[in-house]
Amino acid sequence: MDAKPYGYWTYNNRRNGLKGGPSSVVLLPDGRPVLQKYEGNPALLPDDMILYALRHSRQARADFSRLFPDLDPVSQERLTTLIVENPRDSALIRSDMDFADAVQYANVTAGVRTRITPALI
Numbered sequence: 792m793d794a795k796p797y798g799y800w801t802y803n804n805r806r807n808g809l810k811g812g813p814s815s816v817v818l819l820p821d822g823r824p825v826l827q828k829y830e831g832n833p834a835l836l837p838d839d840m841i842l843y844a845l846r847h848s849r850q851a852r853a854d855f856s857r858l859f860p861d862l863d864p865v866s867q868e869r870l871t872t873l874i875v876e877n878p879r880d881s882a883l884i885r886s887d888m889d890f891a892d893a894v895q896y897a898n899v900t901a902g903v904r905t906r907i908t909p910a911l912i
Contacts, residue, residue, distance in 0.1 A: 798854035799844065800836075808836040809858055812865045813872070832865055838873050842880040 795801040802808035812829025814837075819825055828834065844851035859867065874881045 797858060799848060799851040800854055800858060802835050806835060807858065807862070809841070809855065809862060809870060810866045811835055811869065813869045814838075829865070829869075832863070834869065841870070841873065842877055845874075845881045 796805070797807045797809075800808040810832070811834030812832045814826050814828050814834055816824045817827045845855060859870065862870070
């Protein structure tokens with residue numbers, strides 16, 4: 792048996808980390824928010840971890856594309872919603888150079904703000 796049957800998304804050496812339904816935030820009677828997992832088919836990995844992996848790992852992206860068609864409908868709907876609602880966070884950074892270029896571009900195009908003082912007379 793393969794040690795990592797689901798590639799990057801293998802959880803605990805035997806489970807697909809992409810499986811599971813959406814979690815929701817519910818308020819306790821005292822007003823505190825609590826994350827409630829989908830009943831019957833809870834998600835193994837949180838959404839922010841999946842988005843981070845898709846953005847930073849080519850292997851995660853490749854295994855995601857390979858595993859997605861075989862997931863159950865609840866998992867597919869959760870992941871589709873996640874990608875649609877977070878297009879920027881789920882976009883793959885192609886290389887370290889692309890990442891550095893994006894940071895530099897943001898810094899260069901942000902502009903320099905200076906304060907102009909009136910001339911002393």
